[in-house]
Amino acid sequence: MITIPIKIEKKNNNINSDNDIFIKTLPPLSIYVHIPWCVSKCPYCDFNSHSKDPSNIDETIFLESLRCDLEQSLALIWNRSIISVFIGGGTPSILSVKTIDKILEMLRTYLKILPNAELTMEVNPGTVDSLKMKGFKESGINRFSIGVQSFDNNNLKKIGRIHDRQDALNSISCAQNLVENVNIDIMFSLPGQTIDNFVNDLNLVKSFNTKHLSIYHLTIEPNTFFSKKLPIDLPAEDTSSDMEDLIESELGEIGMKRYEISAYSKDRFKSIHNVNYWTFGDYLGIGPGAHSKISFHNKIIRQKRIYNPSLWMNKAMKMNNSHIIDSIYISNEELPFEFMLNVLRLKDGVSKQLFKFRTGLSVDIMKEKLNIAYERKLLSKNSEKFIATPLGWKFLNDLQAIFIR
Known part of the structure; x- marks a missing residue:
């Protein structure tokens, strides 16, 4: 018999309970x-x-x-x-x-x-x-x-x-x-x-x-x-x-x-x-040290499991979520960086609409940081896509860092 837990433990005291995002369609x-x-x-x-x-x-x-x-x-x-x-x-x-x-x-x-x-x-x-x-x-x-x-x-x-x-x-x-x-x-x-x-x-x-x-x-x-x-x-x-x-x-x-x-x-x-991964889709990781990123219609969470295999096995079999060492909501302020950290790895970039689809937020939230990336010629001024320029591709870490909150 499969038992479904009905309560998700919140293990981070800094969880933003006032998250106002709305994700209409959940990612793959x-x-x-x-x-x-x-x-x-x-x-x-x-x-x-x-x-x-x-x-x-x-x-x-x-x-x-x-x-x-x-x-x-x-x-x-x-x-x-x-x-x-x-x-x-x-x-x-x-x-x-x-x-x-x-x-x-x-x-x-x-x-x-x-x-x-x-x-x-x-x-x-x-x-x-x-x-x-x-x-x-x-x-x-x-x-x-x-x-x-x-x-x-x-x-x-x-x-x-x-x-x-x-x-x-x-x-x-x-x-x-x-x-x-x-x-x-x-x-x-x-x-x-x-x-x-x-x-x-x-x-x-x-x-x-x-x-x-x-x-x-x-x-x-x-x-x-x-x-x-x-x-x-x-x-x-x-x-x-x-x-x-x-x-x-x-x-x-x-x-x-x-x-x-x-x-x-x-x-x-x-x-x-x-x-x-690179289009900010969802993934559930199981096993020692595995990470997860899961979207709901009004929030996105990240989880991290215990790294030590023996300890993870011991905790997982207690069936009380104690094998999960971190479970946090991603704040609105962090979402632009989380999104850009992934999608800018793709050579052909992604549609700007994907930001709204994956985060539930307007692209306008990134306006200031986007302008910095455009001015430094690291991001293409493409009206339809987020796509790195050849210079941005070469200095990808610098481009991604612009979007850190």
Whole structure:
């Protein structure tokens, strides 16, 4: 029996109860499921991931904790349709096929997942074989995101990956034989990486004729191993810039277009899940450290769950919402920044009407800040769209910062 909580606990004393927004039509809704474990944690990673021997993961308890987490969230999204599911981490492919199957079965039982919904799962090439990948597909996964990062064994070793070149090649081939929609994750500006080395990676990506590519500049994030022990052979800034300049031209040769700051795709293969994020859609996150953004007709809330996997499991199964460490309403003053932080990542921008649709507020609330962005030539004076200029695209952080309250 599914129990629906009828009261949502307000955990922030600064919640604005006088919120006067009105959202006529609620945004599309996605589901994110966080799997917190990896075989080993990469030295550049600042995600909520924890090294653990797969044989020591109690998948039964974890699955039950996810169920409890989801049940306690149902009141927030009751009777809404789901356009996408993303199982991320961490390393989701560290789990057994049986557990992934049960996660998807649970989601189908509790939620209205649309027949054409995008169901993505992240895969580490060092944790799968063809049989396991086939099992994930048979469970309902219709899009794989393969965490390749590089095809060069030396590069992979320097960034702490557990797979090698052959593992990556095998995983991509296997995924493409199973589903049409495959994303490859690639990084650049890696320790010791040269231009020629990076071009080799791009050529391999092109040889697979992949439908989607996510590509990231290695960033040294606080509280990571690399932040404490900086690699001595990071490429010079000019070299990194040259690598970045190569990406668009090289990928254009196989019909891939940049549609988001870190994403390229062929026609029809933009990530439904990620585009929902970037167009200020709604998402419910379950699992340790997962975040949510949920709209109602008169308010928008954000939630954050406990990061520690063991503590999250313990709290989630108490069925009293104690696994949620933050639950706040987004104030009218914060909404312009929240909206612009996301939509300006899209190369083609978004309709100005979307601001009203997603926030319930008039565009006039941003008039002063928009004028600043126009004057600095960071935002295009387009009457129909919010779209960054080439300068704004280059200095995106500066453009987004204008809209901070």
